[in-house]
Amino acid sequence: MTIKEIQEEILRLKKETDTCILAHAYQSREIVEIADYMGDSYGLSLKAAQTDAKNVMMCGVRFMAESVKMLAPEKRVYLPNPHAGCPMADQMDKALVEGLRAHYPGYTVVAYINTTAEVKSVCDVCVTSSSAVEIIRNIPNKDILFIPDCNLGDYIAKQLPDKNFKLVQGGCPTHIRANARTVAKTRAEYPGALLLVHPECLPEVVASADFVGSTTAIMDYAIQSDHTDFIIGTENSIVSHLQYQRPDKNFYPLTGDLICQNMKITTLPDVLRCLQGRGGEEIVMEESLRLLAKRPIDEMIRLSQPGK
Ligand code: 13P
Ligand code: SF4
Numbered sequence: 001m002t003i004k005e006i007q008e009e010i011l012r013l014k015k016e017t018d019t020c021i022l023a024h025a026y027q028s029r030e031i032v033e034i035a036d037y038m039g040d041s042y043g044l045s046l047k048a049a050q051t052d053a054k055n056v057m058m059c060g061v062r063f064m065a066e067s068v069k070m071l072a073p074e075k076r077v078y079l080p081n082p083h084a085g086c087p088m089a090d091q092m093d094k095a096l097v098e099g100l101r102a103h104y105p106g107y108t109v110v111a112y113i114n115t116t117a118e119v120k121s122v123c124d125v126c127v128t129s130s131s132a133v134e135i136i137r138n139i140p141n142k143d144i145l146f147i148p149d150c151n152l153g154d155y156i157a158k159q160l161p162d163k164n165f166k167l168v169q170g171g172c173p174t175h176i177r178a179n180a181r182t183v184a185k186t187r188a189e190y191p192g193a194l195l196l197v198h199p200e201c202l203p204e205v206v207a208s209a210d211f212v213g214s215t216t217a218i219m220d221y222a223i224q225s226d227h228t229d230f231i232i233g234t235e236n237s238i239v240s241h242l243q244y245q246r247p248d249k250n251f252y253p254l255t256g257d258l259i260c261q262n263m264k265i266t267t268l269p270d271v272l273r274c275l276q277g278r279g280g281e282e283i284v285m286e287e288s289l290r291l292l293a294k295r296p297i298d299e300m301i302r303l304s305q306p307g308k
Helices: 003-016 041-050 062-071 094-103 132-137 150-159 180-189 203-207 215-224 237-245 268-275 287-303
Strands: 019-024 037-039 055-059 076-079 108-112 125-127 143-147 164-167 194-197 229-233 250-253
Touching: 003 019, 003 268, 019 041, 019 062, 037 041, 041 055, 041 062, 055 062, 055 268, 062 076, 062 287, 094 108, 094 143, 108 132, 125 132, 125 287, 132 150, 132 287, 143 150, 150 164, 150 203, 180 194, 180 203, 180 229, 180 250, 194 215, 215 229, 215 237, 229 237, 237 250
Parallel strands: 019 037, 019 055, 055 076, 108 125, 108 143, 143 164, 194 229, 229 250
Antiparallel strands: none
16 A cells, blocks of 8 residues: 555544544654644643544554543543653653652652653653743742653753752653754754754753754744744654745754654554554553542643633
């Protein structure tokens, strides 16, 4: 089958099975084209709660499918490729977080959404890259223990100097592949281009950026800006999505190494096989775990609303 034929069959089956397909922005172009919604982690979690469809397929990584299940328990939620995990989410388990809690009593434990349901179940508040600064500013407690990404944590801590942050060693193995040398080399290659980076990058990269934001924020900035040339410091799918959306502008990867193999493991045939009931995995979660893990996500949504 050609890519076009597979896409047409997916669109037909999607209607027939009442399935909403959500795609993280790091998915490939051919998957984004058949999705009902593409976005960053925060946008996806809102869409998951809003969709009327009976079934939801999450094209992304496991923690994203788990978040959908937590927010929409009445729906059947599928991960089209069961091997799509997030190495950052797998860096911490429940016992480690409980140990940290005991070590830092009185701290509010804030978890990046890139964590497992088990880890979320012992945290106080969740954040995504797009909402982190605003949400943590709204937490009354001054003492914040932030897990698991120390680079995102460092970025947030610099925006909120009145808070007292404890960070742990963890982070995204993809985003840390760019460093100050990469920035100098790529800026020299494309003088005049603006550098837009994700806060999962190393602090030395974030410090040299013209704009820092989530995947959706980077895309919106590049599309709306009067500038024409941009160096993109996040997973390289964003470079190709932007180039499709704005062929009149120029987008360059900060480095060719910014590719998340876990995001790329899901293929168009995986999506088709999952819709046909021949592949993928349905996310099943104990109700007691779901309720505990959902609490910090509910807190995230509450703290992101004006007036809280
Ligand atoms: P956002 O979707 O919040 O931009 O995060 C990027 C990421 O690394 C997701 O795994
Ligand atoms: Fe995890 Fe990083 Fe890949 Fe996102 S880009 S899924 S944080 S490894």
